[in-house]
Amino acid sequence: MFRCVYQYFIACTEDRETKNILSHALDLAEQHIKVISGIFKEEGHSVPAGFTDDDVHPDAPRLFSDEFFLYYTEQMAKGALVTYGAILPLTYRNDVREHFMSCISSTMELMNETKDLLLSKGLEVRSPYIPPLAKPEMVKGEHFLAGWLGKQRPLTAIEITHLFANIQTNYFGGTLVTAFAQCVKDEEVKQYFVRGKQITKKHTRIFSRYLQENDLPAPVTWDAEITDSQEPPFSDKLMMFQLNMMSAAGIGNYGTAMSASPRRDIAADYSRLLAEVGLYAEDGAQILINHEWMEKPPHAADRDKLIK
Structure with missing residues (x-):
C-alpha cells in the first residue's frame, strides 16, 4: 500500500526537502516488500496480492499539500513503530527478528528526519508543557481516581x-x-x-x-x-x-x-x-x-x- 501512496506523493510534491523524505519512505517500503516476499517464497507461502499499479494514479491532480505529506509520514512511522515493537517479541526465527529490528531502526530514522523537517519549517505542534515536580509526592485518598463528581x-x-x-x-x-x-x-x-x-x-x-x-x-x-x-x-x-x-x-x-x-x-x-x-x-x-x-x-x- 505504501509503495502506491508514496509514488503519488512524490509525483505531486514541489518542496525538495519534502521529496527527499518521501523518497526515503518509498525506498523503505520497497525494501520491506522484497525481504518479506523472499521469506514467504522460501517457506512455500503465497505472497499476498496487496496492491498494484492499478491502485494508484500518479498523474491525478494534487489532493493534499506538501505539508500533509510530512504529517502523513510522521503518523504512519509512529504506527509502524508500534506494530514492529509488538511483533518483534513474538518472533523466534533469527532472520525474521533481524528483519523487524532493521524495520524499527530504519523507521525511527525516517520519523526523526520527518519530525526534524517539520520542526525546522515551524509546522510541528508541540504537546503541552507542565511545571516540574519539586519533590516526589504520594497519592492520598481516592480523589486521585475520581472524575465524575466533585472537584477533579x-x-x-x-x-x-x-x-x-x-x-x-x-x-x-x-x-x-x-x-x-x-x-x-x-x-x-x-x-x-x-x-x-x-x-x-x-x-x-x-x-x-x-x-x-x-x-x-x-x-x-x-x-x-x-x-x-x-x-x-x-x-x-x-x-x-x-x-x-x-x-x-x-x-x-x-x-x-x-x-x-x-x-x-x-x-x-x-x-x-x-x-x-x-x-x-x-x-x-x-x-x-x-x-x-x-x-x-x-x-x-x-x-x-x-x-x-
Whole structure:
C-alpha cells in the first residue's frame, strides 16, 4: 500500500526537502516488500496480492499539500513503530527478528528526519508543557481516581500525552476521510467515509474538552491541507484499506490510553469511544469483504473439514 501512496506523493510534491523524505519512505517500503516476499517464497507461502499499479494514479491532480505529506509520514512511522515493537517479541526465527529490528531502526530514522523537517519549517505542534515536580509526592485518598463528581484533579502528564496524541490522530484521520470522501467513486464507500468524518469530529471534541478544562492547548486541524480536487489518486480499495488500518490503530491507541488514565471519567470515555471505533472498523471490514477487497490471512487447518 505504501509503495502506491508514496509514488503519488512524490509525483505531486514541489518542496525538495519534502521529496527527499518521501523518497526515503518509498525506498523503505520497497525494501520491506522484497525481504518479506523472499521469506514467504522460501517457506512455500503465497505472497499476498496487496496492491498494484492499478491502485494508484500518479498523474491525478494534487489532493493534499506538501505539508500533509510530512504529517502523513510522521503518523504512519509512529504506527509502524508500534506494530514492529509488538511483533518483534513474538518472533523466534533469527532472520525474521533481524528483519523487524532493521524495520524499527530504519523507521525511527525516517520519523526523526520527518519530525526534524517539520520542526525546522515551524509546522510541528508541540504537546503541552507542565511545571516540574519539586519533590516526589504520594497519592492520598481516592480523589486521585475520581472524575465524575466533585472537584477533579489536574490531568497527569501521561493523561495529557495520550489525549493530545489521540486528538492529533483523529484530526489526521478526519483530514484523510474528508479528502477521500470528495473523490471516491463508490457511493457506499463515500457514505462510510462521511460517517468516519463525523466520528473523528465527535472524538476530538471530547478529548479537547479535557485539555481545555485544564487550560492546556489542543492540536490544530489539518483540513486546510486538502485541495478541491475530486479526481481520486487511489483506487477505492486502497482508500478503504487505509482507513480500516487506521481504525485498527485507533482501537489500539485508545486501549493503551485507557490503561494509562487513572481518572474514571477519562477511562470511561476511552472505553465508550473504543467500542464505537470497533463497530466502525467492523462495518469497514464488511465493505471490504462485500467488494472482495480483503485477502484471507493465513489460518489454522480446519480439521473438522479435513476429517469429512
